[in-house]
Amino acid sequence: MHADPVGVLTGAHFMDGDHAACEGAIAAGARFAAGYPITPSTEVVERFSNRAPRIGATFIQMEDELAASIAILGAVWGGVKAFTVTSGPGFSLMMEHIGYAVMTETPCVFIDVQRGGPSTGLPTLPAQADMMQVKWGSHGDYEIIALCPNSPQECFDLTIQAFNLSEKYRVPVFVMMDEVVGHMTEKVVIPSADKIEVEPRHFTTKDKSSFQLYAPVGEEQTPEMTKVGEGYNVHVTGLTHDERGYPNMTPAVQERMVKRLVTKIRDNAEKICIVEQNQVEGADVVVVSYGITSRVAQRAVEMARAEGLKVGTLRLITAWPFPEHIFRALAPKVKGMVVAELNLGQMVREVSRCAEGKCRVAAVGHAGGTVHNPQDILKAIQEVAR
Amino acid sequence: MSTTTTPDCKVHPGNPVESFLRTDRMPHIWCPGCGIGTTVNCFTRALIDSKQDLNKLAIVSGIGCTGRVAGYVNLDSFHTTHGRAIPFATGLKLASPETTVVVYSGDGDLFAIGGNHLIHAARRNMDIKVICVNNLTYAMTGGQTAPTTPEDVITATAPYGTYDPAFNLPYLVEAAGAVYVARWTTFHVKQLARSMQEMFAKKGFGFIEVVSPCPTLYQRRNKMGDALDTMKFYKEVSKTKHGAPTSEVGLTKSGEIVVGKFVDRERPDFTTHMHEHLQHSLGDKYIPAEGPVCG
Amino acid sequence: MARGAVSIVVERCKACGFCVEFCPTKVLALSDAFNSKGYHPPHAVTPDKCSGCDLCGMYCPDFAIHGYRLDKAAKAAETEASDAR
Ligand code: SF4
Numbered sequence: 001m002h003a004d005p006v007g008v009l010t011g012a013h014f015m016d017g018d019h020a021a022c023e024g025a026i027a028a029g030a031r032f033a034a035g036y037p038i039t040p041s042t043e044v045v046e047r048f049s050n051r052a053p054r055i056g057a058t059f060i061q062m063e064d065e066l067a068a069s070i071a072i073l074g075a076v077w078g079g080v081k082a083f084t085v086t087s088g089p090g091f092s093l094m095m096e097h098i099g100y101a102v103m104t105e106t107p108c109v110f111i112d113v114q115r116g117g118p119s120t121g122l123p124t125l126p127a128q129a130d131m132m133q134v135k136w137g138s139h140g141d142y143e144i145i146a147l148c149p150n151s152p153q154e155c156f157d158l159t160i161q162a163f164n165l166s167e168k169y170r171v172p173v174f175v176m177m178d179e180v181v182g183h184m185t186e187k188v189v190i191p192s193a194d195k196i197e198v199e200p201r202h203f204t205t206k207d208k209s210s211f212q213l214y215a216p217v218g219e220e221q222t223p224e225m226t227k228v229g230e231g232y233n234v235h236v237t238g239l240t241h242d243e244r245g246y247p248n249m250t251p252a253v254q255e256r257m258v259k260r261l262v263t264k265i266r267d268n269a270e271k272i273c274i275v276e277q278n279q280v281e282g283a284d285v286v287v288v289s290y291g292i293t294s295r296v297a298q299r300a301v302e303m304a305r306a307e308g309l310k311v312g313t314l315r316l317i318t319a320w321p322f323p324e325h326i327f328r329a330l331a332p333k334v335k336g337m338v339v340a341e342l343n344l345g346q347m348v349r350e351v352s353r354c355a356e357g358k359c360r361v362a363a364v365g366h367a368g369g370t371v372h373n374p375q376d377i378l379k380a381i382q383e384v385a386r
Numbered sequence: 387m388s389t390t391t392t393p394d395c396k397v398h399p400g401n402p403v404e405s406f407l408r409t410d411r412m413p414h415i416w417c418p419g420c421g422i423g424t425t426v427n428c429f430t431r432a433l434i435d436s437k438q439d440l441n442k443l444a445i446v447s448g449i450g451c452t453g454r455v456a457g458y459v460n461l462d463s464f465h466t467t468h469g470r471a472i473p474f475a476t477g478l479k480l481a482s483p484e485t486t487v488v489v490y491s492g493d494g495d496l497f498a499i500g501g502n503h504l505i506h507a508a509r510r511n512m513d514i515k516v517i518c519v520n521n522l523t524y525a526m527t528g529g530q531t532a533p534t535t536p537e538d539v540i541t542a543t544a545p546y547g548t549y550d551p552a553f554n555l556p557y558l559v560e561a562a563g564a565v566y567v568a569r570w571t572t573f574h575v576k577q578l579a580r581s582m583q584e585m586f587a588k589k590g591f592g593f594i595e596v597v598s599p600c601p602t603l604y605q606r607r608n609k610m611g612d613a614l615d616t617m618k619f620y621k622e623v624s625k626t627k628h629g630a631p632t633s634e635v636g637l638t639k640s641g642e643i644v645v646g647k648f649v650d651r652e653r654p655d656f657t658t659h660m661h662e663h664l665q666h667s668l669g670d671k672y673i674p675a676e677g678p679v680c681g
Numbered sequence: 682m683a684r685g686a687v688s689i690v691v692e693r694c695k696a697c698g699f700c701v702e703f704c705p706t707k708v709l710a711l712s713d714a715f716n717s718k719g720y721h722p723p724h725a726v727t728p729d730k731c732s733g734c735d736l737c738g739m740y741c742p743d744f745a746i747h748g749y750r751l752d753k754a755a756k757a758a759e760t761e762a763s764d765a766r
Pocket residue numbers: 415416417419420421422451521525526599600601602603
């Protein structure tokens with residue numbers, strides 16, 4: 001299915017990542033957003049509040065992030081595509097509803113424009129330190145999908161992807177931006193609506209007696225959806241539930257249900273994961289990065305190559321599910337990997353886990369507030385290449 | 387013989403509540419004499435009498451004993467997170483404006499952890515109907531002090547009696563902006579059903595408090611007898627005072643319970659107001675959201 | 682001649698006594714019999730006095746009892762009400 005032309009601002013624009021993400025959401029079909037102001041993400045909903053009444057959409061500013069993050073879930077069950085946007089402290093407050101969205105298999109998108117933490121931290125300055133929180137921050141076992149744009153163009157493109165994946169797998173999907181990508185202004189090309197692929201919601205066509213809200217379908221292992229007012233009389237609960245959605249708090253149902261919530265993503269990880277690789281073939285060292293850090297790392301890689309080092313790059317566009325298969329295959333072929341990220345060691349744990357000791361893994365951490373000095377990454381490359 | 391006992395039969399077809407129940411989930415988990423089931427009877431009668439299109443009705447609960455109502459009624463029903471039934475309902479209502487959205491939850495859920503959401507939804511005059519079963523305690527977790535527990539009541543977390551002042555719910559909700567506010571007890575089944583019907587018919591944020599026994603944890607711990615004693619107590623101490631100033635209807639442990647309809651006023655609801663405002667500001671450029679649009 | 686009757690699903694009853702206490706014409710009493718959970722469900726001791734007002738049904742927290750009118754017109758109305766579902 002293609003995008004609804006009503007929401008698509010086809011053409012070349014000069015806009016920042018926050019605005020581009022908003023346009024991506026609209027192009028993907030989002031017609032509801034709830035938000036609570038928080039720097040540096042607020043521009044996304046500011047733009048949405050401006051656009052909404054002109055495209056048949058609704059924006060509501062809620063009383064806090066707890067409210068915003070569940071209002072969107074209510075809206076989804078009301079039959080629309082919905083998203084919310086936040087940063088740091090707000091993201092922490094939203095954790096409960098990430099779990100609820102996972103448990104109730106409610107397709108939705110969260111945009112997190114990462115800033116320095118912990119706590120109030122650095123409201124106006126960048127970090128990439130919510131990368132583990134997005135995966136593990138809500139209690140219990142679960143899998144989600146998280147994407148990391150490194151430019152305003154990708155903020156647009158990947159937000160559409162996020163909506164599409166959320167509908168495909170009935171799972172919350174996260175656009176993990178950072179303050180720099182959110183506030184950097186670049187050219188953003190918005191294609192015409194008929195060039196934008198949009199995943200529709202998979203509403204069931206089954207009759208009322210046979211439809212089960214949580215009966216998995218297809219290799220996505222994902223059930224079909226419905227919305228209120230169709231007469232399906234669905235029951236949606238955050239309690240452990242059976243295929244009908246009825247609470248059933250037994251170890252057997254827990255095993256069946258939670259396992260499926262996890263395997264529907266893990267089993268499809270190779271299809272979901274996107275990475276960008278450059279000169280990895282024959283490289284001694286591969287520099288792994290994502291988001292804004294990938295652009296800084298590029299500078300370090302060029303410097304290293306100028307010194308004659310054989311360096312490849314691997315950019316995580318999908319951070320979660322973690323592209324394990326790629327790292328497992330790559331590790332035995334290289335001397336080492338250098339993982340640069342604006343935190344003190346998060347995704348590098350995944351890289352090390354998948355490298356299984358078959359190559360060196362060096363972390364180039366940074367507490368945030370600004371981007372890396374490329375020299376620091378270069379030093380790590382030289383060290384690992386030695 | 388005018389008594390039909392149906393020992394094996396799971397349902398009795400004539401009972402209006404029956405068609406509203408997920409009978410495959412009966413019996414419910416509520417204790418003997420718990421008032422929540424009684425409120426469900428009133429709810430179903432109100433739905434029948436108000437001729438609601440039940441396909442256009444959704445019920446949203448939070449967490450707690452009352453939070454389980456959503457799981458037992460055969461309607462589109464959402465059992466959400468603790469305290470967040472109202473913001474969920476807000477999103478649902480905005481996305482599906484033709485749906486009547488009822489929030490059915492307990493006092494702890496709505497007024498402690500969910501208190502912020504409640505006052506803001508009332509402020510916005512969001513068109514949702516809140517039924518608050520007030521058993522004066524946190525029942526699901528074992529009878530701890532709630533923000534509704536009256537003075538000098540023994541709870542699991544106030545073994546020497548409560549001294550933490552309680553909310554007067556109708557007063558709070560009126561001040562926050564609700565257009566319909568009433569209180570009944572589970573003794574007042576007819577009045578409660580009528581009041582619910584009235585609230586469903588009124589656009590805007592409606593609120594009904596139902597004072598309800600929790601014999602297992604509240605009454606027993608306070609030597610106030612069993613559920614039936616509590617119902618008799620409600621009958622004895624309740625005074626119907628329609629239009630009573632809500633500032634004067636606070637509950638005490640054993641004093642008078644003022645019941646009745648306290649507030650019934652006019653104010654544009656959120657969506658109506660939003661449409662009017664945006665129409666005025668944007669003119670022809672305004673494209674109102676028209677409910678579910680999800681390719 | 683009774684104007685109404687009650688139907689009782691004894692297995693659902695938890696013997697709270699609400700129906701017995703609040704029946705306006707005192708039709709009901711808790712019986713000596715036990716249901717399988719050990720509760721004494723109500724039975725009609727003066728069935729002739731039952732008006733079918735269903736107050737018992739409105740009080741019953743366990744959806745275990747229901748009063749209905751015996752005259753035809755009311756019956757039809759009742760079926761209609763449940764069909765409206
Ligand atoms: S604990 Fe209290 S409120 Fe909960 S079901 Fe039992 S009686 Fe009802």
